Amino acid sequence: MDRGRGVSGQYQLTQLESIEAQSIHIIREVAAEFERPVLLFSGGKDSVVMLHLAQKAFWPGRIPFPVMHIDTGHNFPEVLEFRDECAGRLGVNLVVASVQESIDSGRVSEETGPDPSRNRLQTRTLLDAITEHRFDAVFGGARRDEEKARAKERVFSFRDEFGQWDPKNQRPELWSLYNGRHRAGEHIRVFPLSDWTELDIWQYIATEEIPLPTIYFSHRRQVFRRDGMLLAVGPYVTPRDDEEVVEVSVRYRTVGDMTVTGAVESPATSAEDIVAEVAASRLTERGATRADDRVSEASMEDRKREGYF
């Protein structure tokens, strides 16, 4: 992309070129206006695209900030391997903040109950890491099309000294004039992919030939059905007696914690195949595959208020 006059020589960018240019602008503003930015990098497709855009923003220079992964300890091994390979290839510093360490040090306690998840615990680990490293801007890969509380999120989203988001008291955001002003101890979450949709992400991955963890593509896996989702059998997820385990061809639409992230049956082996599947899909990616969003009407808003991604 960025190679010419765009659509039909009329000085008009395509939609993907246009949102790419916007994201690069946002990333450069952050690098220029903040002292200690960090980019949240899970190895998931959105964070991979965000990192790719950061590479473009500063090329031929290096990305001038580190990346950070909040490791729940329940991640897919394929994704962790990809994370390390990717950080090495781009020459960025990787900070890993561990939920297990937060548990071991007594900062948080493991959930109890029938289906314990570390999803919510990540928030404490994230906020502690932001404080410890004195990060003042934190790039996240969230998109406004993902969820309705996110539809109202700003590109530059203010967090108070407790890391909290106040959805009713957000700063107006006009033109592309972003306001990152804050006091010590406060920080700004920055969402350069705000205007991207799931389909945009996949089309961009296909166009730019961006490498991804293998679990995004069709593979054979032992799964069982719970709450309408296909969960993978693994060290942290055990089927109950009445849950039948089958081996099918699946792929993942998101790559969160293994305990809450479901697979979808799919034969798609390339980004192009996935573009076709996403375009035809009638379910949002979170609705299809994320148990963490199903807790209540406002579960994302509640988690975001506390400081979640």
Next chain:
Amino acid sequence: MELLRLATAGSVDDGKSTLIGRLLYDSKAIFEDQLEAVERVSRQRGDEYTDLALLTDGLRAEREQGITIDVAYRYFATPARKFIIADTPGHIQYTRNMVTGNSTADLTIVLVDARKGIVEQTRRHAFLASLLRVPHLLLCVNKMDLVGYDRDVFESIREEFAAFASRLDVSDLSFIPISALQGDNVVQRSANMPWYEGASLLHHLEQVYISSDRNLIDPRLPVQWVIRPQTASQPDYRGYAGRVAGGVFRPGDEVTVLPSGLSTTVAGIDTFGGPVEEAFPPMSVTIRLSDDVDVSRGDLICRPMNQPTVGQDLDAMVAWMTERPLKAGDFLALKHTTRWVRAVVKDIHYRLDVNTLHRDEAAATLGLNDVGRVSLRVTQPLFYDSYRRNRQTGSFILAAEDTNVTVGAGMLHGPD
């Protein structure tokens, strides 16, 4: 495929949510799980019908109060274009949200209830769209089914609105009679209104010509970041990264850097994908210069024979967005393109009534949601164009120096 950004504004009962719901649903941008969630909540509340407003009212407070209080962004696509809707509430206490939604819009939809005709809110929406210089304004006369699809009703609303709009600065104005509830003229042309010969709403959104809306005349590159890899393979590389805010840059062009005023030529325009022969808005690029001139963030690259206004005394329309009133003598932080400066308010010339366009020259302050003409002095010269000529180099935001909150938005007047 092109991108069209549109803004909508409206209140609960004028059919805006129904219209957006229909656009999203008919273009398959609403997913089954989203619709099921909305149906579930509607059933729980005992609503008689599925309340599509729940799709856009994302915050708990909004759902509880049944009102939209913030800008919500919605996305949909057709085979012709992709669309981003900035959906804002329409009441006067949300003027700041409407200003925000309109600031990036290519097109604004103003909805009118055919039974009520032009009301105060209609005029306010249209005025704010013209103040923010949204290039295309579309008046949708909704609920035509409730007036028997009567052509005379539509024509009389059209005439009244056109007369009002002639007092505004609107370059492209269109009118479409619709029924969002029944789907008339939303996606398909309606058989109920054979007298209407124009496009359906969706067809209009797909076809409206937006290529000429950006400024391609005045080359402007506010420098965001200086790229200096200082590596063994790139020991001397020095590039000026930014987003083109106007005009077209080409290698070989003679350029001037402000504030230094030094002139040189464009040695090359780089992107990650390779060098480009032309850079135009809104591309993000990196420009290399032939001579080693001193350039840093906040500087502006332009052409020697086409330079912006350089000055510290600003004359602007300001939309005020916070409870604490703006008055002469106030100090604020001001961001224009890629630089922050300090500003002091010299004078408030008048406050504009956003409903009647009446200028109150006796006003000494601007309150929350007020719009007025203000003069400011800033600590360092800005390089700016009038907002009517360039939305990027003609706009600024104001932030409170104590809380850091964004409290105002400004649109600059220039010599032209």
